[in-house]
Amino acid sequence: MYNVETKLAQIGNRSENVTGTVNPPVYFSTAYRHAGIGQSTGYDYTRTGNPTRELLENAICDLEGGDRGFACSSGMAAIQTILSLFKSGDELIVSKDLYGGTYRLLEQGFKKWGLKSTYINTSNVDVLRSSITSDTKAIFLETPTNPLMEQTDISEVAVLAKEHNILLIVDNTFYTPIIQQPILLGADIVIHSATKYLGGHNDVLAGLIVAKGEEICNELALHHNSAGAVLSPFDSWLLMRGMKTLALRMEKHEENAKQLCTFLESNSAVVDVLYPGRGGMISFRIQDESWVNPFLQSLTLISFAESLGGVESFITYPATQTHADIPEEIRIETGVCNRLLRFSVGIENINDLIKDLDKAFSIAQGLAKEVTTI
Amino acid sequence: MSLEYTFETKLLHNKHKYDPETGAVSVPIQHASTFHQKDIDQFGKYDYSRSLNPTREALEEVMAELEEGTRAFAFSSGMAAISTAFLLLSQGDHVVITEDVYGGTYRMVTTVLNRFGIEHTFVDMTNLEEVEAAIQPNTKLFYVETPSNPLLKVTDIRAISDLAKKHGALTFVDNTFLTPALQKPLNLGADVVLHSATKFLSGHSDVIAGVAVVKDEALAARLGALQNSFGAVLGVQDCWLLLRGIKTLHVRMKHSSEGAKEIATYLRNHPLIKNVYYPGFEDHPQYDIQSKQATSPGAVFSFELHNEEQMRSFVEHLELPVFAVSLGAVESILSYPAKMSHAAMDPIARQERGITDSLLRLSVGLENPQDLINDIENALQKTAEPLLK
Numbered sequence: 001m002y003n004v005e006t007k008l009a010q011i012g013n014r015s016e017n018v019t020g021t022v023n024p025p026v027y028f029s030t031a032y033r034h035a036g037i038g039q040s041t042g043y044d045y046t047r048t049g050n051p052t053r054e055l056l057e058n059a060i061c062d063l064e065g066g067d068r069g070f071a072c073s074s075g076m077a078a079i080q081t082i083l084s085l086f087k088s089g090d091e092l093i094v095s096k097d098l099y100g101g102t103y104r105l106l107e108q109g110f111k112k113w114g115l116k117s118t119y120i121n122t123s124n125v126d127v128l129r130s131s132i133t134s135d136t137k138a139i140f141l142e143t144p145t146n147p148l149m150e151q152t153d154i155s156e157v158a159v160l161a162k163e164h165n166i167l168l169i170v171d172n173t174f175y176t177p178i179i180q181q182p183i184l185l186g187a188d189i190v191i192h193s194a195t196k197y198l199g200g201h202n203d204v205l206a207g208l209i210v211a212k213g214e215e216i217c218n219e220l221a222l223h224h225n226s227a228g229a230v231l232s233p234f235d236s237w238l239l240m241r242g243m244k245t246l247a248l249r250m251e252k253h254e255e256n257a258k259q260l261c262t263f264l265e266s267n268s269a270v271v272d273v274l275y276p277g278r279g280g281m282i283s284f285r286i287q288d289e290s291w292v293n294p295f296l297q298s299l300t301l302i303s304f305a306e307s308l309g310g311v312e313s314f315i316t317y318p319a320t321q322t323h324a325d326i327p328e329e330i331r332i333e334t335g336v337c338n339r340l341l342r343f344s345v346g347i348e349n350i351n352d353l354i355k356d357l358d359k360a361f362s363i364a365q366g367l368a369k370e371v372t373t374i
Numbered sequence: 375m376s377l378e379y380t381f382e383t384k385l386l387h388n389k390h391k392y393d394p395e396t397g398a399v400s401v402p403i404q405h406a407s408t409f410h411q412k413d414i415d416q417f418g419k420y421d422y423s424r425s426l427n428p429t430r431e432a433l434e435e436v437m438a439e440l441e442e443g444t445r446a447f448a449f450s451s452g453m454a455a456i457s458t459a460f461l462l463l464s465q466g467d468h469v470v471i472t473e474d475v476y477g478g479t480y481r482m483v484t485t486v487l488n489r490f491g492i493e494h495t496f497v498d499m500t501n502l503e504e505v506e507a508a509i510q511p512n513t514k515l516f517y518v519e520t521p522s523n524p525l526l527k528v529t530d531i532r533a534i535s536d537l538a539k540k541h542g543a544l545t546f547v548d549n550t551f552l553t554p555a556l557q558k559p560l561n562l563g564a565d566v567v568l569h570s571a572t573k574f575l576s577g578h579s580d581v582i583a584g585v586a587v588v589k590d591e592a593l594a595a596r597l598g599a600l601q602n603s604f605g606a607v608l609g610v611q612d613c614w615l616l617l618r619g620i621k622t623l624h625v626r627m628k629h630s631s632e633g634a635k636e637i638a639t640y641l642r643n644h645p646l647i648k649n650v651y652y653p654g655f656e657d658h659p660q661y662d663i664q665s666k667q668a669t670s671p672g673a674v675f676s677f678e679l680h681n682e683e684q685m686r687s688f689v690e691h692l693e694l695p696v697f698a699v700s701l702g703a704v705e706s707i708l709s710y711p712a713k714m715s716h717a718a719m720d721p722i723a724r725q726e727r728g729i730t731d732s733l734l735r736l737s738v739g740l741e742n743p744q745d746l747i748n749d750i751e752n753a754l755q756k757t758a759e760p761l762l763k
Contacts, residue, residue, distance in 0.1 A: 002745050003744070005742040006741035006742045006746075022696050244704040245740065248625040251625075312391065347625060349379070352379045352380055353383075
C-alpha cells in the first residue's frame with residue numbers, strides 16, 4: 001500500500017496495456033460497439049459508464065476508502081444525486097452553517113417535494129440527538145462548516161447515526177481526503193465540490209460522491225445514471241490532472257494559511273480569525289463594515305471572487321456571494337455577518353500575500369477615517 | 375506589476391491572471407484560426423493564429439517573464455523550438471556543441487544542419503580549454519545543456535557566454551532539466567534559452583511542447599520572424615494545458631528535487647550501484663558551479679549498475695517508476711539512455727561519452743520518496759539474490 005502522494009501521482013497510470021500510455025486517454029465516445037447480443041464490453045453508453053470517468057471514480061473511491069465513486073457535473077449535481085435516495089415525508093438534519101447553494105436546493109427545491117430539512121448546530125451532539133425524529137433518514141454535515149469553520153466530530157455523529165439507523169453524509173470539500181477521510185470515521189457517503197481543492201486550478205466544475213455499502217452504492221448508481229448529471233470525459237481527465245498535485249498543493253495551502261492566521265490576528269483592522277487548525281480556508285471579521293469594500297478593492301494580488309480551493313488566493317464576501325440565498329436575519333443570526341470575509345489561501349509566496357493584505361488594510365482604514373470626518 | 379513578486383507568486387499572478395472582459399480567472403482558449411479585421415488598411419494585432427494567437431501569447435508572455443527575457447516563443451515540440459532557433463544560423467556557420475547533448479539535438483546537428491552547410495564540433499563544455507581550442511573564425515554559436523543529459527555534467531553558463539561574446543557568437547542554453555524555477559540562463563549571459571516544455575514546465579506527461587526565450591529585442595524579432603515563417607507553433611489547447619502546468623511548477627520542482635537528493639544519496643551507498651551522477655553531491659566535479667548558477671541540483675540524476683545483466687534484472691523488478699522515454703513528470707520516469715534518449719547517437723560515440731549499457735536515468739516525480747526508495751530497495755534485493763547463491 002502506497003502513501004497518498006504516491007497514489008495521487010500515479011492516478012490513471014498503467015490504465016491500459018495496448019500502447020503503454022502513462023497518461024490515460026480521454027474517451028469522448030458516447031457509445032460502445034458490442035460483439036453480439038448480450039456481449040457488452042462493460043461499456044454501453046457514456047452516461048452509464050465511461051472509461052475515463054471510471055478512472056477518476058476509482059481514484060476518489062480509493063482515496064476516501066469507500067466502495068464506489070461517482071463523478072457528477074458539479075458539486076450541486078452530486079448533492080442532488082444523493083437527495084434522490086429520499087422520498088416525500090423523509091426528514092434530514094443539516095448543518096445550520098452550510099453552503100448557500102445546498103440551502104437553496106433544499107428549501108426551494110426538495111421542500112416542494114416533501115423532503116423536510118432541520119437546520120441545527122451539528123457540532124453539538126446533544127442537540128443533534130434531540131433533533132432526530134422517527135422520519136429522520138439522514139444527517140448531512142459540513143465539517144469544517146462554510147464559512148464559520150466549525151468542526152463536528154464525525155466519529156461521534158456516526159455512532160449516533162448507526163444507533164438510529166440513519167445515513168451520515170459528509171461534505172468533505174474543505175479538507176479533502178488528504179486531511180480527513182469521513183468514511184473511515186463511520187460516514188456512509190462523502191461528497192465533494194471537486195471544483196475546489198481536488199481540481200485546484202479554478203478551471204473545472206465537478207462534483208464527486210463516494211459511498212460505502214453495496215445497497216447504497218447500487219441505489220446511487222441507479223440515480224447517477226437515471227438523472228444523468230454525470231461529469232464529461234474531458235473534465236474527468238482535467239480533474240485527475242489536478243488531483244496529481246493535490247498533496248503538494250494542500251501542504252502549501254496549509255503552511256500559508258497558518259502563517260496568515262498569525263498575521264491577521266495581529267492586524268488592528270481584524271477582530272475575529274476563524275481557522276479550524278488544518279487546510280487552507282480562513283474566515284475573518286473586519287472591525288468596521290464600511291472598510292469591507294475599500295479593502296476588497298485595494299487588493300491587487302488576491303482576487304475578489306466566489307469559489308475556493310484554487311492555486312490562486314481568493315477572498316469571498318459570503319453576505320453577497322456564497323450565502324446570498326439565505327435570508328438575511330437567518331444569515332446574521334448564524335454568524336455570517338456583513339463584516340465576515342472568507343479567505344481561500346493560495347500557493348503564492350507568503351510574503352507577497354502578507355504585503356497585499358497589509359496594504360489593503362491600511363488603505364481601507366484610511367478611507368474609513370476620511371468618511372467619518374466628512 | 376508582477377515584477378515585484380517572488381517567483382512562485384509570479385507563476386500564478388501575471389498579466390493574464392484574469393480576463394479583462396469577463397474577469398475569468400483561467401485564460402480562455404481561443405480556437406479561432408483567423409480574426410475579423412475592422413479596417414481595410416489598418417489590420418488589428420491579431421490576424422492569423424500562426425502569427426499570433428491570444429492564448430499562445432499569454433503563454434509566451436508568462437514564459438518571457440519567468441525566464442526574465444523580453445520575448446518567448448511557443449513551439450509544437452522541444453525539437454521544433456531547437457530546430458527553429460538553429461535557423462538563426464546561415465550556411466558556412468560553425469557551432470561548438472556539448473558532446474553529451476540530447477540525442478534528438480545530436481541527430482538534428484549531424485544529419486540535417488550539415489546538409490545546409492552548417493558545421494559543428496563536439497566538445498566537453500565543462501573543459502574551457504577544449505572549448506576555446508574548438509573555436510573557428512566562423513564560429514557563430516555555442517550550444518549548452520546544463521546539467522547535461524544523461525551524465526549531469528555542469529557547464530559554467532557565465533564563462534561560456536563571456537567566451538561567445540568575445541568571439542561575436544551566440545549562446546543557446548537548453549534549460550529543460552532545471553526550468554527558471556531553479557536556473558535563469560539569460561541572467562548569466564545566454565542569448566536564447568530553450569525548453570522541451572513537455573518536461574517539468576508542463577509536468578503531467580500530457581503535452582508535447584517547446585519554448586524559446588530571448589532577451590535581446592533585435593534577436594527576438596529575428597526568432598519571431600522564423601517562428602512565423604517556419605510555423606511550428608504550439609496549438610492553443612496545448613498552450614492552455616502548459617499554462618495550467620506552470621501554475622504548480624514551484625511546488626513540483628521543490629518536491630521532486632528533495633526526493634532526488636534522498637534517492638541519489640540512498641543509491642550511492644548501495645553496493646550494486648557503481649556510480650551515481652548527481653550535481654548535488656559535494657564531490658561532483660562541478661558542484662561549485664552548480665551551486666553558484668542554480669538554486670538546486672534538480673530532480674534528475676543518472677546511475678550505473680555494474681553490468682547490463684544486473685541493470686536488466688533491476689529494471690524488471692521495479693514496480694513504481696514508469697520505464698519510458700521522457701522526464702519531468704508527476705510520475706517518476708526511469709529511462710535507459712542507450713536505447714532511448716541517446717539511441718540516435720552512434721554506439722561508439724555513446725560509449726566514448728560514458729553512456730554505457732548499464733546506465734539508467736531517473737526523473738523523480740511527485741510520489742512519496744520513501745515509496746520510491748522501498749521499491750528500488752526491493753528491486754536491488756531481487757537483483758542481488760542470484761549473486762548470493
